[in-house]
Amino acid sequence: xxxxxxxxxxxxxxxxxxxxxxxxxxxxxxxxxxxxxxxxxxxxxxxxxxxxxxxxxxxxxxxxxxxxxxxxxxxxxxxxxxxxxxxxxxxxxxxxxxxxxxxxxxxxxxxxxxxxxxxxxxxxxxxxxxxxxxxxxxxxxxxxxxxxxxxxxxxxxxxxxxxxxxxxxxxxxxxxxxxxxxxxxxxxxxxxxxxxxxxxxxxxxxxxxxxxxxxxxxxxxxxxxxxxxxxxxxxxxxxxxxxxxxxxxxxxxxxxxxxxxxxxxxxxxxxxxxxxxxxxxxxxxxxxxxxxxxxxxxxxxxxxxxxxxxxxxxxxxxxxxxxxxxxxxxxxxxxxxxxxxxxxxxxxxxxxxxxxxxxxxxxxxxxxxxxxxxxxxxxxxxxxxxxxxxxxxxxxxxxxxxxxxxxxxxxxxxxxxxxxxxxxxxxxxxxxxxxxxxxxxxxxxxxxxxxxxxxxxxxxxxxxxxxxxxxxxxxxxxxxxxxxxxxxxxxxxxxxxxxxxxxxxxxxxxxxxxxxxxxxxxxxxxxxxxxxxxxxxxxxxxxxxxxxxxxxxxxxxxxxxxxxxxxxxxxxxxxxxxxxxxxxxxxxxxxxxxxxxxxxxxxxxxxx
Amino acid sequence: xxxxxxxxxxxxxxxxxxxxxxxxxxxxxxxxxxxxxxxxxxxxxxxxxxxxxxxxxxxxxxxxxxxxxxxxxxxxxxxxxxxxxxxxxxxxxxxxxxxxxxxxxxxxxxxxxxxxxxxxxxxxxxxxxxxxxxxxxxxxxxxxxxxxxxxxxxxxxxxxxxxxxxxxxxxxxxxxxxxxxxxxxxxxxxxxxxxxxxxxxxxxxxxxxxxxxxxxxxxxxxxxxxxxxxxxxxxxxxxxxxxxxxxxxxxxxxxxxxxxxxxxxxxxxxxxxxxxxxxxxxxxxxxxxxxxxxxxxxxxxxxxxxxxxxx
Numbered sequence: 001x002x003x004x005x006x007x008x009x010x011x012x013x014x015x016x017x018x019x020x021x022x023x024x025x026x027x028x029x030x031x032x033x034x035x036x037x038x039x040x041x042x043x044x045x046x047x048x049x050x051x052x053x054x055x056x057x058x059x060x061x062x063x064x065x066x067x068x069x070x071x072x073x074x075x076x077x078x079x080x081x082x083x084x085x086x087x088x089x090x091x092x093x094x095x096x097x098x099x100x101x102x103x104x105x106x107x108x109x110x111x112x113x114x115x116x117x118x119x120x121x122x123x124x125x126x127x128x129x130x131x132x133x134x135x136x137x138x139x140x141x142x143x144x145x146x147x148x149x150x151x152x153x154x155x156x157x158x159x160x161x162x163x164x165x166x167x168x169x170x171x172x173x174x175x176x177x178x179x180x181x182x183x184x185x186x187x188x189x190x191x192x193x194x195x196x197x198x199x200x201x202x203x204x205x206x207x208x209x210x211x212x213x214x215x216x217x218x219x220x221x222x223x224x225x226x227x228x229x230x231x232x233x234x235x236x237x238x239x240x241x242x243x244x245x246x247x248x249x250x251x252x253x254x255x256x257x258x259x260x261x262x263x264x265x266x267x268x269x270x271x272x273x274x275x276x277x278x279x280x281x282x283x284x285x286x287x288x289x290x291x292x293x294x295x296x297x298x299x300x301x302x303x304x305x306x307x308x309x310x311x312x313x314x315x316x317x318x319x320x321x322x323x324x325x326x327x328x329x330x331x332x333x334x335x336x337x338x339x340x341x342x343x344x345x346x347x348x349x350x351x352x353x354x355x356x357x358x359x360x361x362x363x364x365x366x367x368x369x370x371x372x373x374x375x376x377x378x379x380x381x382x383x384x385x386x387x388x389x390x391x392x393x394x395x396x397x398x399x400x401x402x403x404x405x406x407x408x409x410x411x412x413x414x415x416x417x418x419x420x421x422x423x424x425x426x427x428x429x430x431x432x433x434x435x436x437x438x439x440x441x442x443x444x445x446x447x448x449x450x451x452x453x454x455x456x457x458x459x460x461x462x463x464x465x466x467x468x469x470x471x472x473x474x475x476x477x478x479x480x481x482x483x484x485x486x487x488x489x490x491x492x493x494x495x496x497x498x499x500x501x502x503x504x505x506x507x508x509x510x511x512x513x514x515x516x517x518x519x520x521x522x523x524x525x526x527x528x529x530x531x532x533x534x535x536x537x538x539x540x541x542x543x544x545x546x547x548x549x550x551x552x553x554x555x556x557x558x559x560x561x562x563x564x565x566x567x568x569x570x571x572x573x574x575x576x577x578x579x580x581x582x583x584x585x586x587x588x589x590x591x592x593x594x595x596x597x598x599x600x601x602x603x604x605x606x607x608x
Numbered sequence: 609x610x611x612x613x614x615x616x617x618x619x620x621x622x623x624x625x626x627x628x629x630x631x632x633x634x635x636x637x638x639x640x641x642x643x644x645x646x647x648x649x650x651x652x653x654x655x656x657x658x659x660x661x662x663x664x665x666x667x668x669x670x671x672x673x674x675x676x677x678x679x680x681x682x683x684x685x686x687x688x689x690x691x692x693x694x695x696x697x698x699x700x701x702x703x704x705x706x707x708x709x710x711x712x713x714x715x716x717x718x719x720x721x722x723x724x725x726x727x728x729x730x731x732x733x734x735x736x737x738x739x740x741x742x743x744x745x746x747x748x749x750x751x752x753x754x755x756x757x758x759x760x761x762x763x764x765x766x767x768x769x770x771x772x773x774x775x776x777x778x779x780x781x782x783x784x785x786x787x788x789x790x791x792x793x794x795x796x797x798x799x800x801x802x803x804x805x806x807x808x809x810x811x812x813x814x815x816x817x818x819x820x821x822x823x824x825x826x827x828x829x830x831x832x833x834x835x836x837x838x839x840x841x842x843x844x845x846x847x848x849x850x851x852x853x854x855x856x857x858x859x860x861x862x863x864x865x866x867x868x869x870x871x872x873x874x875x876x877x878x879x880x881x882x883x884x885x886x887x888x889x890x891x892x893x894x895x896x897x898x899x900x901x902x903x904x905x906x907x908x909x910x911x912x913x914x915x916x917x918x919x
Contacts, residue, residue: 048919176917221918234911240711261898262910266710266891271736275703278696278733282676282707285694286715290707308697398915405908435692435708435715438671442638446686448695457642457687 017207022075023163024083026103027155028096031059031068034152035092039070040393041156041173046074047222047395048169051213054506055393056082056586059332067095076213080506080513082392084588088162089127090155091117092134101127111158113151132158132199141195142188150192157196164209167197221398225360225389229319230255232367233291235401237408238317239265241291242279244272247331248387249295249321256291273301277318281305284314285447287410287434289375293319293383296338297328299345306380307346310472312447313421313430315374315381317367322386324584333584334387336502337553339562342382343531349469351476353381354531358505360389361396366528368404375408377475378430384530386552388586389503414438420445421454421468427478428471480532486540490516490523493543496596498524498579500550501563504587508550511592522596530563538571547576548599550592555580633664641690651802651828651838652682652749658808659689659718662816673716676705678730680722681756682749682828699730702737702746706887709744713888716816717744724754727763727783738792740887741820747812748785748823749802751830752837759833766872769834785825786868790861790880796822797864797880802829803842804849807876814878820886841873852877 025042027035039055046053056071073083085105091097091112101110101123109128112119115135123129138151153174160170174193178186223231230252233241239260243253257267270276273294280290294302299320309316322338324330342354353373357366363385370381418439420432433445443455450458451465459465488497490512500508505526515522525540527533541547549564555578560568564578579595581587639660646652663673670691677683679698686693696704701719709717726734726748737746753771754760760773764785768777789797796818800811808826815822827838839845852875857863864880902910 044919219919221915223918227918231911231914235908240707242707259914261891261895262902263907264895264899266895268706268710270703271732274700275706275733275736278700278703279707279710281696282694282704282709283711284707285704286708286711288711290711304697305700312694398919401908401912401915405906405911407907435674436671436712437692438669442670442690444641444670444691444693446641446693446695449697450695 026086029092032065038152043393052079153192154196161200220395228363232364236368236371240283242268273298277302277305291317303345308449310350356384356502360394417441428474483534485536494521497544649831654802678725682722685720702733735792738794749828753834795820801827
């Protein structure tokens with residue numbers, strides 16, 4: 001099965017083309033080798049070729065590089081996850097080869113750099129080995145001074161031939177990637193690409209071709225989850241934000257800092273997390289609904305100020321790009337363990353809204369929804385993303401921007417009189433007037449964190465505190481009534497319902513597909529609205545014998561993850577159980593199915 | 609264009625009716641809201657009275673000022689003023705006011721704080737608001753003690769001050785607010801006292817007129833927990849009220865620093881004042897430059913351009 005073509009063997013006599021539906025390509029090297037650039041180009045190409053694509057990457061949390069991978073799954077049909085197993089591994093170093101060979105499916109292909117990798121004989125029967133002197137060929141192609149810079153693009157040329165990718169489109173993407181740099185950089189990149197392509201043409205006997213994909217009505221855009229959040233906020237009309245740098249949130253703020261001035265807006269890098277949320281609340285108070293964001297440690301710090309916004313009923317969007325916790329935890333690994341802090345993070349009874357996007361595209365639309373809920377209900381809204389959505393790249397149908405972009409700038413029309421905390425307001429929803437608004441009665445509002453009467457003045461009256469606490473709760477109950485009831489994926493009754501939230505939607509759906517293909521009665525339910533929960537879930541739950549909440553967090557003291565515990569508290573349904581994990585890695589489809597089977601076996605073994 | 613953050617009123621449209629329609633200055637009666645909850649004899653009453661006077665003299669309308677505060681006795685201030693206001697959390701009023709000032713250059717933003725609020729829990733924001741030169745006025749009513757929580761040591765309590773948390777006398781070096789503000793990059797730094805209303809008004813007026821971060825430290829006695837703290841600066845109580853020497857160059861940072869080093873009661877007046885672009889102006893420059901490139905486009909078209917590059 002081993003097929004080594006280290007030296008210039010004669011060109012392949014005849015080339016065989018295998019049609020495929022999808023390919024999972026894993027590129028393993030060091031973070032400074034530009035493997036992310038290579039992966040991004042592949043993802044962009046898929047987007048432009050109307051294919052579906054999803055990427056997955058790991059980055060070391062150190063600055064000066066270290067092992068890193070980029071996985072790209074390209075498919076002609078629906079791509080739900082980044083793929084459990086790779087079909088193709090590109091290994092730049094010995095450690096890349098040894099650490100990632102087992103991510104290949106049996107019979108998969110490993111293409112390795114013979115200048116750096118010594119292949120192991122015992123692995124050659126399970127995986128097809130193709131050796132290419134990537135480093136030396138790159139140097140030969142673009143000249144010695146460049147050392148091994150450019151070998152990612154040489155490798156891209158190899159992959160392009162291997163998967164029969166569209167060369168003109170790739171050349172264009174390479175030009176765009178390096179545009180703005182010195183012309184020689186573009187030239188060298190193209191030289192490296194063509195050298196890789198030619199090398200593969202001369203040496204490879206097998207070529208894989210992705211099937212044509214369905215025509216889409218609109219072009220696709222390709223971006224990461226963090227970019228989608230930033231652009232969603234801009235589309236929603238947000239023009240002010242403040243934050244403090246933290247992984248994996250920072251590129252949302254970098255994007256907003258760069259882009260907002262074009263729209264007349266500003267983003268401030270604050271001196272700390274508390275200042276950031278406070279500035280955002282100040283801008284929201286001023287009439288410009290603002291955003292702040294962070295990851296776990298920063299969210300902890302912001303919690304007191306968020307409580308002020310709940311009490312003063314000031315709208316605010318708070319993004320939490322979750323990473324593994326507690327404390328500093330694992331900054332570059334995903335986890336879904338901030339649901340509790342998002343729902344309950346401030347002291348006192350401080351109800352707020354929590355939403356969670358399911359994928360990159362959903363980040364864009366969730367940002368808009370968060371802005372609109374915050375404004376409509378005058379309340380802080382959390383968006384719970386996570387490290388895996390933040391950094392992965394997906395292609396999705398271009399949003400209809402002309403329809404979606406909205407103007408939410410404040411109005412300053414004078415009002416005859418104003419009661420900021422009117423207890424008789426419909427559903428208890430406050431409507432603030434921004435400073436600058438003239439109140440003809442001469443009575444002006446003060447917004448406060450103290451318990452207050454209807455005019456915003458401090459009050460310790462037992463009746464007032466009870467009524468105001470209820471007012472802040474009632475408006476979220478009103479919101480709950482308006483939330484759409486989620487649909488099940490698969491039939492709405494059966495044996496097993498897998499419930500998920502956030503980034504696990506893809507692998508859960510793929511698990512349902514596989515289980516159903518094996519004749520098992522499994523459906524899934526995905527929740528985007530976590531606080532308040534939509535009404536009507538009890539009816540859905542009643543259609544299933546077992547409900548498993550699949551979450552990337554701990555099973556907790558009593559055996560339930562964070563969402564599972566909320567659902568049990570709300571529905572008192574003993575059939576709700578958890579499938580949890582805390583290894584800092586996303587769920588693999590296989591993992592969900594195996595864990596489900598274990599759980600079902602254990603339940604069966606229990607005495608009735 | 610329509611969704612842009614308000615441009616300064618000098619170049620753009622002020623959001624509310626122009627003041628010209630109502631030339632009559634506001635009276636104290638129109639400006640007073642809740643009756644202050646301060647103890648009888650508290651120095652803060654004087655700051656409130658002077659604030660009303662300031663509004664009257666500047667002929668400002670209710671809706672053009674915002675009073676922001678944190679937590680502490682002094683921070684009850686916004687409830688006593690008939691104008692838009694926010695009573696924010698402990699120590700963070702300056703950060704809140706930064707978001708407010710940057711988005712609303714048409715408003716006069718005043719932050720009222722105490723020594724604990726501004727220099728202890730909010731110390732970091734004090735430094736950074738100063739260095740950013742955000743356009744707002746910070747008035748710290750410094751009584752050198754935690755009053756609302758009933759007599760604990762504050763960051764400006766002098767060495768040896770006996771409090772409930774330092775029963776043997778304060779042992780930490782007190783912070784010098786004037787030196788700290790100058791070092792942090794504040795562009796207007798003044799010191800005054802609540803028992804000298806004319807001087808207080810002068811300082812507040814100069815601070816309000818200053819473009820950028822203006823800081824006024826106002827010694828304001830806590831009659832409950834630190835009685836007589838500032839008698840040494842009150843001629844009626846046998847003290848001396850030394851104003852900043854007439855020949856002091858307010859743009860001379862080192863001279864200002866030396867003046868601020870004088871032992872209690874020290875000097876009163878403007879220690880330091882320089883002109884430096886404000887954060888507000890800097891942001892507007894960035895916005896103007898960015899918008900120049902997209903001036904004929906609607907917001908959705910600007911975003912469309914970005915998306916076209918992501919295909």
